[in-house]
Amino acid sequence: MDEPDMLLHVTQQLRDKRDRAAALAALTAELESDGTTVVPECGYGEDSETLRVTSLKRADGEPATDEDGNAVYIETDYRGQHSAVAVVTGWKDLGFTLRYYSGYGTSSAPKGPMTEEQKAERKTLIENNKLMQSATVVRREWVKNLLAKKQAPKGWQYFTVHAITHHSETASGYEGKVAAEMAGVKFEESNQWAWNPLRDHVAKTTTRPEFSLIALICAGYEKTIQKDSWRSPSQTHRDYLNQLVLWGYTASEVEKIIIDSGEKAKTAE
Secondary structure (H helix, E strand, O other), X not given: OOOOOHHHHHHHHHHHHHHHHHHHHHHHHHHHHOOOOEEOOOOOOOOOOEEEXXXXXXXXXXXXXXXXXXXXXXXXXXOOOEEEEEEEEOOOOOOOEEOOOOOOOOOOOOOOOOOHHHHHHHHHHHHHHHXXXXXXXXXXXXXXXXXXXXXXXXXXXXXXXXXHHHOOHHHHOOOHHHHHHHOOOOXXXXXXXXXXHHHHHHHHOOOOHHHHHHHXXXXXXXXXXXXXXXXXXXXXXXXXXXXXXXXXXXXXXXXXXXXXXXXXXXXXX
């Protein structure tokens, strides 16, 4: 670990990993307590012992449903969230056959297990999305601490006007709750339509308006950054992260993929 500030990212990653493991253990325990069999693996083709019910047809030719499943496989999506998927173990012996799809936007079901390359790509996708999720927590907290200081960060005027003129969505599409949290505003949660705690804060006070403006722009940038933005980074993402780094933020490894993509784009030109 070259930089001490990377400890913030590592700590958050470990915290998120612990929470995901706890959620997985809780879901597994809940399913097993109900008498449900939980299998560790689920395949994709005819060579697999276990398949999703959505890949199968019953002996009567009808599509299999969740009720036909004799076990579940716990799937983890790109957000790191777990869900139980109905599967059939020993589907051939039970009279099931493969179900093939056709039509617009679909193709035949996979006829074999995932290749090692596909497995590696999926592993990278899931892992980097998890890292991006952890980085988002650290990044937003860092901005909040930055805006808690007495003086606004150097160059904030150009940062905000550049965002408004070059990335207008940062001003029009920001989330008020995220902006208010970054600005250190104290507020109570509300389900009211169009609720915006930053707007309410600005309506009540005329002090430190520059901090509210910076928070608004940062929240707007944050909304453009998704968990898989490292796969298709844009100049909007790079402008934001580069500015934070200029102000002293230490980017995580997955955020550096976004930042470094700018150099790759220049090289390709």
